[in-house]
Amino acid sequence: MTDPGTQSAAQNANPPLTIVIVDDHSIFRSGLRSELDPALLVLGEAATVDEAVAVVIATQPRVVLLDVHLPGGIGGGGAEVIRAAAPQAPATLFLALSVSDAADDVVSVIRAGARGYITKSSSGAEVSDAARRVAGGDAVFSPRLAGFVLDAFGAVAGETASTSDELDRLSAREQEVMRLIARGYAYKEVATALFISPKTVETHVSAVLRKLQLSSRHELTAWATARKLL
Structure with a gap:
């Protein structure tokens, strides 16, 4: 049987990966939250650019799961969230999670500072793994999207x-x-x-x-x- 003190010490030594979910559809946010690995700690949610900026700055999550197209702000969507929030949340990393696989969307949000881009067809386990990899320093892309990034940044x-x-x-x-x-x-x-x-x-x-x-x-x-x- 695990000693409660030992278990508590282990948890403190390995704090949970903190997450904020940003998407303008409440049903998607709820579904994603329920499918994420329980070891991930969701600190908050947001549905608009302005809400997202406020929540990210207030909670300082390690990773933001960020939709590309969002209402509010001045029309910049997910890229605008990154530009506005990142200077005040320097330890936070952004992972784009969108239904769009358009090259312009991918390049725009990566140029703004996102560390990866995966589509909403990904499973909860795949999103959880991608969030961990981004938190660990990797850049993560759905396979067919990687070519857009290579074309835009290094062709x-x-x-x-x-x-x-x-x-x-x-x-x-x-x-x-x-x-x-x-x-x-x-x-x-x-x-x-x-x-x-x-x-x-x-x-x-x-x-x-x-x-x-x-x-x-x-x-x-x-x-x-x-x-x-x-």
Whole structure:
């Protein structure tokens, strides 16, 4: 018979993997929660971009199971959740879990910072395993989606290296601002999404244009589009 004290000590030495589930369908959230490995500890759920950002920041989970298409925010879906929450939850990792297997969706959320992307056809056991692997430092993708990531990030080595060199001129915050401005968002919308002031957004935009040697938001959008950064 296991000594209760020994069992308690073992649990403390190996704390449970903490999870937040983000999906706008309550039935899916409930079903996924019931199918996850009981050893995973679900700290909370969210149905919208704004709810997700708040829950992630408040609970600081190790892994967020994140749908790609979500209502709320300024239209960025799961990618917007990552951009807004990650700076304030630095130990949290994001695993996209979506019905979509479109290349644009996969690339968008990975560029935002997700550590993997699996489809909703995955079983509870497969999702649990993927969450553990992401928490352990792996990048996890459903088999047919891996090709999208390779194509987007490494197919043309010269182009990738050139874009990387240009992005290295920008700070992490300047890159976040650059992507939102290039998508056509107003300064106030960017400020709301990133929890900074419109004046700070303006300062970052000026720095981005100067570092990239561009003269306008129109040129910035063309630059980002050509490099598939949107």
